[in-house]
Amino acid sequence: MLLEETRNRVQELLQNLKEKGFRITGQRRIIVETLVENQGSHFNARELLQFAQKKDPTLGFATLYRTLLVLEDIGFVRQINTGEGFNRYEAPGRDVVLHLLCASCGKITRFREQENKLRVLSVWAAEEGYEISPQSVQIYGVCSECLARNISCRTSDSRARRPL
Numbered sequence: 001m002l003l004e005e006t007r008n009r010v011q012e013l014l015q016n017l018k019e020k021g022f023r024i025t026g027q028r029r030i031i032v033e034t035l036v037e038n039q040g041s042h043f044n045a046r047e048l049l050q051f052a053q054k055k056d057p058t059l060g061f062a063t064l065y066r067t068l069l070v071l072e073d074i075g076f077v078r079q080i081n082t083g084e085g086f087n088r089y090e091a092p093g094r095d096v097v098l099h100l101l102c103a104s105c106g107k108i109t110r111f112r113e114q115e116n117k118l119r120v121l122s123v124w125a126a127e128e129g130y131e132i133s134p135q136s137v138q139i140y141g142v143c144s145e146c147l148a149r150n151i152s153c154r155t156s157d158s159r160a161r162r163p164l
């Protein structure tokens, strides 16, 4: 994302937040900036804190966590549960994004040729009279590396896998 585009998106979000009654403090602005700058990275709270602290070393975990809760409440942040024992966060963009998420190692893979796939999805939604909102969609599965290690989605015991 271009620097100017990032700045505009941050401004747009902060303006929106203000309209929803969210008080904009310096640290909250930094958290929103960090989320937008790292869109698509799906950081956990610790990683987000590290990035945010590069801008303000006094920013604490409690502030970050409270801000994430508020942002989530008003729909500016989404939690992604990767089954790793902690949540990852993302700021939804303007588009629909399709991901595959490995239930074994937590790896997140963006589908290639999103446009074609989204077009199909839009047609399915339109059949039900829906227009799809911007969001990121996680489809759970097991990645190729985990499959190569004989981890399957049905069983984690490789010896239980029998040829059909």
Ligand SMILES: [Zn+2]
Pocket (backbone or CB within 6 Å): 102, 103, 104, 105, 106, 107, 142, 143, 144, 145, 146, 147
């Ligand atoms: Zn995996």
